[in-house]
Amino acid sequence: MKKIALFVLLIASTVLAQKGTITGKVSDAADGSPLIGANVVLEGTSQGAATDAEGRYTILQVDAGEHSIMVSYIGYKILKKDAMVTTGEVLLMDLELEPEVIQMETYVVTASRRRERVEDAPAAISVISKAQIRRESNTNLGDYLKGTKGIDFTQSGIDSYNMTARGFNSSFSSRLLTLTDGRMANVPSLRLTAYNVIPVSFEDVEQIEVVLGPASALYGPNAHSGVLNIVTSSPIRTQGTSINIQGGLLSQTDTDLLKKFTFRTAHKYRDFGFKVSGVALAGQDWTHFNPDEYEGHDPLFIGRPKYKHDRLDRGGSLAENENHRFTTEMIKELKEEGADESWVGYYWGDKIESIGEDASPLITQEMVDDAADDEFNRYELDNGTVLWFVTEEKIGFVYADGIDNDGDGDIDEGIDLYVDDASEIWYDGVDNDGDGHIDESDERGSAWLDRFGNTITGIPYATVFSNPDSVWTIMDSTHKFGFGEYKYDSNGNIVFDTNKNGIYDDDWGSNGMDDDNDWGLYRDELGNAYDIPFEPFTDLNGNGVYDADVREGYADIFGTKVLLDFGLDGLPDTGDFGEGNGVWDGETFENLNGNTEIIDGASVPIWDIFSNNDTDGNGQPSPGENGVDEFDEKDFTIDYGGLPHVYKDANDDGIDDFPEFKVRNYRYDLRLDWEPNSDLTVSLSHGFAWARNINITGIARYLADGWIYRYYQSKIRYKNFFLQTYLNSSYSGNPSHPTRNLATGSLIYDRSKKFSAQFQYLNEWKGGDIRFVWGVDYFLTLPNTRGTILSDKNFSDNRDNNGNGEAGSPYVFDDGNDDTWYNPGESYTSWHTDDGKQFGTIKDSTGLANDGTIIYDDAVLSAIADGFDNDGDSDDYQDLNGNGKPDYVDSDGSGEFELGETVEPGVQWMGEQRFLVYADGIDNDGDGKIDENIDEGIDEAAEDNRYTVNELGAYYQVNWKLNKKWEFIQATRYDIHDRLTNMIEFNNQGYGMGYNPFDWKFDFNRKEGVQLSPKIGLVYRPKQNQNFRLTWATAFNTPSNQALFLDIFVTRVSVFKVYARGASGGYVFPRDSLGNPYYYKPYEGKYVPVDTSESIFFYPSTDPKIPGFFGQTVIDLPEIEAEIVKSWEWGYKGRLNQRMFGTLDIYTSHYSSFVSPVTFITPIVIEKSVLETDYDGDSLMNTMNDLENNNIIDRDDYDEAFNHWSSNIQGIIAMDTIPGYTPPVVVGYINYGEIDMWGFDASLTTIISLEMSLDLTYSHLGMTEFYNPITKANDPINAPRHKAGMKFQYNPRRKPFTASLNARYVDGFKWSSGIYFGNINPYTIFDLHFGYEINQYVKANFTISNVLNHRHTEIIGGPSLGRVMLLRLQTKF
Secondary structure (H helix, E strand, O other): OHHHHHHHHHHHHHHOOOOEEEEEEEEEOOOOOEOOOOEEEEOOOOOEEEOOOOOEEEEEEEOOEEEEEEEEOOOEOOEEEEEEEOOOOEEEOOEEEOEOOOOOOOEEOOOOOOOEEOOOOOOEEEEEEHHHHHHOOOOOHHHHOOOOOOEEEEEEEOOEEEEEEOOOOOOOOOOEEEEEOOEEOOEOOOOEOOHHHOOOOHHHEEEEEEEEOOOHHHHOOOOOOEEEEEEEOOOOOOOEEEEEEEEEEEOOOOOOOEEEEEEEEEEEEOOEEEEEEEEEEEEEOOOOOOHHHHHHOOHHHHOOHHHHOOOEOOOOOOOOOOOEEOOHHHHHHHHHHOOOHHHOOOEEOOOEEOOOOOOOOEOOHHHHHHHOOOOOOOEEOOOOOEEOOOOHHHOOOEEOOOOOOOOOOOOOOOOOOOOOOHHHHHOOOOOOOOOOOOOOHHHOHHHHHOOEOOOOOOEEEEEEEEEOOEEEEEEEEEEOOOOEEEEEOOOOOEEEEOOOOOOOOOOOOOOOOOOOOOOOOEEOOOOOEEOOOEOOEOOOOOOOOOOOOOOOOEEEEOOEEEEOOOOOOOOOOOOOOOOOOOOOOOOOEOOOOOOEEEEOOEEEEOOOEOEEOOOOOOOOOOOOOOOOOOHHHOOOOOOOOOOOOOOOOOOOOOOOOOOOOEEEEEEEEEEEEEEEEOOEEEEEEEEEEEEEEEEEOOOOEEEEEEEEEEEEEEEEEEOOEEEEEEEEEEEOOOOOOOOEEOOOOOEOOOOOEEEEEEEEEEEEEHHHOEEEEEEEEEEEEEOOOOOOOEOOOOOOOOEOOOOOEOOOOEEEEOOOOOOOOOOOOOOEEEEOEOOOOOOOOEOOEEEEOOOOOEEEOOOEOOOEOOOEOOOOOOOOOOOOOOOOOOOEOOOOOOOOOOOOOOEOOOEEEOOOOOEEEEOOOOOOOOOOOOOOOOOOOOOOHHHOOOOOEEEEEEEEEEEEEOOOOEEEEEEEEEEEEOOOOOOEEOOOOOOOOOOOHHHOEEOOOOOOOOEEEEEEEEEEOOOOOEEEEEEEEEEEEOOOHHHHHEEEEEEEEOOEEEEEEOOOOOEOOOEOOOOOEEEEEOOOOEEEEOOOOOEEEEEEOOOOOOOEEEEOOOOOEOOOOOEEEEEEEEEEEEEEEOOEEEEEEEEEEEEEOOEOOOEEOOOEEEEHHHOOOOOOOOOOOOOHHHHHOOOOOOHHHHHHHOOOHHHOEEEEEOOOOOOOOOOOEEEEOOEOOOEEEEEEEEEEEEEOOOOEEEEEEEEEEOOOEEEEOOOOEEEEOOOOOEEEEEEEEEOOOOOOEEEEEEEEEEOOEEEEEOOEEEEEOOEEEEEEEEEEEOOOOEEEEEEEEOOOOOOEOOOOOOOOEOOEEEEEEEEEO
């Protein structure tokens, strides 16, 4: 046949002598098989041919000359080959095509920490290529990963998202290790990944690699469930400049244009390459408010703090009559402060008092003269304070200067007394509860707050009011009636379910109906309705009439009348008890309505006959009848009186913290590479990110307002040797507008750093069949949050923490704002003196100095830095009078200080004849020292408890190709975490210690706590592009910084603050000699041991399904250990046929020492009767002993007890017994339980044609909940059981156009992370992407995310997400 065909061609070529012919065969380069239907064309012409059943082709009449032949076939790489055609000749060209299915020729570095083909990687791995990234116009990198198999993607904003793998997602998830060019890309203080501050642009991304499954054998902690590595482009291999401009809109009202600008420019000069990339994003995020954010800014819960700053005495204790009263004329001067006619008549704070704080400055004649020309005689101080009514009669009066003049902590005490006191925040002039009274006692403070969440019945109670003109009393007949459960509706309005029907803000009580089924045909005069005409009674004499006067003197017993002879005199009606004495003596009847009257000074029940209630005679409830539209049918409605519903500054610190949704993000990345030859590469890089956006944590949402993230990285590779170091750092924003909690307003300070040094070497033997990779990683984390995130505030809390505080110092203070810190203006309540008062005899004298002064031992634990030399050992003052004492110049020789006499520099007059050296920041005695011996031992370097966390890991991995088909893999990693083991003393955690590794001390006998992470795998490759593997691995997750050191305010339970605290050192409770823990009595301010005969413990629950737990014992809890997972995985990836490539990964994992979500550690002490009461009167009662044995006697009583604990609080179990410190309720972390789970991930890529392809992914989790032995309930894993993705791509070869349709399905699942819990509903999202190449320099992309505008929530606490449209213009040159 071949000879015949060649003969035919020769004949044809003779006929067509001016032309040439190309002929040949197209086959598979792997196995030589012919490829049927392959396209063979001459580039630049319309000439071509398709191969026949034997893979042969022929192209006739080819012009003589040089041509380029292009061969394409589905599932194979395109081949281009040059051909020289001679006139009249036949050119024979056999062509071989290399198989190519997506990813088969992609190289990765993440799976084995070395470069290898993705097909050879011994792991479940997905790759997102730069081509895929460039094809779509998304707002963030996470959008490219949300359809990846095994990845749980949750979006909470246009630039805020989180990812984990194979379940166990959370706001603080740290189980998926995220790298950028091999560098850990996390926030140092918390070890969480904030993807929106990773300084990378999608223009600079080469590819994103996702490795699923435990990877601790190579990467150590954080690689618990997988590794995600963002690989950027090399400036040596990819040069040029690209600029992208994006604009888009979110499908919500009143939104701003989303604007994004990205660029990358890279250039090469000889062996050097340099690149710069950057991102600038601005827009409005999805608008969403959480209930805790509404509540944290609702005046119903926080009052109106501005009322304690307006200088008006609105209520509470009445100011003294020295103060002027506000007048109509003053309104115009204070309109900006909100003054109006309602202010007139109240006392006004003029900042002047006849007698006030000792040592305060006095009004002088000069001040009076300066104020004389002002209508209100105002005088402005240098600090901006304005004094009012500075007139002649005020000369010699003290005035408020904003300084603690007498050293007692209070500032300006006694001046404008009772003006702007703390209680005024509740005096809003509105009848909030609708009972006809304004600002009565149950509309203020704790009495008001107690009414939320319960339905207790009100009682009569008197409130005394006063104003400058009078004092009066009102009687509130329904004092503290409860409002019931509450929530916020979609418009941010608080609504109630007072009637307990499960519906909030319904129309019961106003719909003309009997909604609670208590209507009857009869009524009494008290508003009640009944089905019977009178109150039931025991008719002892059978006359059918209630005989209260004789108490039914005879009883009919078996037909015989028997005298009820209560007087034992044998006679009826003789005045004995119940025998006609004219007084009701407790005859038996049922007092249905509780009606009584006072008789002879006693309250006597009254038997009632009821009247007709069915006024219209229809036998049904009708408006106006008792039982219809009653008060107890209604859901309560709050009256704000037209005042704002939102107070934007929740904690009254002058910084607005109500959520706002203006997003900004600016990032850049610099990199310099040097590659003089193929053996050596050196890379230096630096990145910067500035972000303003909202982030969800398990505690609250935070506004990162100007959060800055920086990194510095250096890498060197020489042949098989690799070394890198990097430093990550955080800066939480400008102190004037820092990162802040959007519910409580608490501020975040973060200046943390993380340093790493990593070394790796690769050995190869037997031609590469045996590869041995080994290396060492060292991580040094240096958190620095000053107590705003972690418990590292001892160096900056203005107190002594190690017991060497200055003698005579104050050490107990009134924590007015209940933040556990000492803040200027909070008064000291105890000094370290014999009588505990400020100028008492100082304790702990040790002798006399040479000059005769007393020397004291500085040993005051918790001493407060008050700025004064309390023990008299400072000489930092100018001794003008030469007497060797800090005092004054006695200019008149009177021997007593008088105003106008000179106080020595560096000395402060403290009132009367007392003087102290104070810290003024000046070297007054010229010895080169400033403020020496003042506040000794306070915030000294030795108190620095900023944690230093060391982690050292050593690892190896062996890849041994036993033959062409089988490969054996074994890897092991040893990790040392300084909180888990003492094998290494790093010697860098104490005062004055450095970070020199030569100071480390090793003790290999201390093996406890060392983490061992082995991995064994077997790979089978039956043929090229086929890969089966079986692996077993152990991975671990060391406790994160937040799990160890967290110390942050979360919320309130009753009168106590709740703090989330890490488990470093465990949770240990101080106890008395009998082992009883101490508890703090908040209303007495003291610590006492618990008496369990009278008290029990209550643990509120963070689980929404459980109200809490009762207990009788408190146990100490150990520091948490590492989380361990052991996992088996079977995987396949390979070519299914010439057009299909698939993967399947089946895994099973066993988790032990699982780290719990935050759970209550310290219980609240409550009265034992809360549990041990027979609430339903059935003679059954629970006891604490029964509960300790898991036995509930009466379930109804048990459930009812949860409605009473908050009103029977005795105190809180204390973990610290610091004087003057109100201990918080502590929630924290513990290890608990073991968990078994399984699942599988699958993907399928189909090449439909040369222009179309289809990608499908599916992930399945065998469980969505696991048993929590603490709560005895199931906890969710925060991930869906089913998750699927689809991507259909169309890339026409002859048109400058691309299109793709992406789809993602996420099954519904439960979510619980910290304070956020609820159900995520299932959702299906479709995205459309279009691309058009305008010319060789400009390309346009248009993306519609969530085409159908399916509003859905991906994380509880996050917004409802809708459609986003984005247009991107890209230019390259």
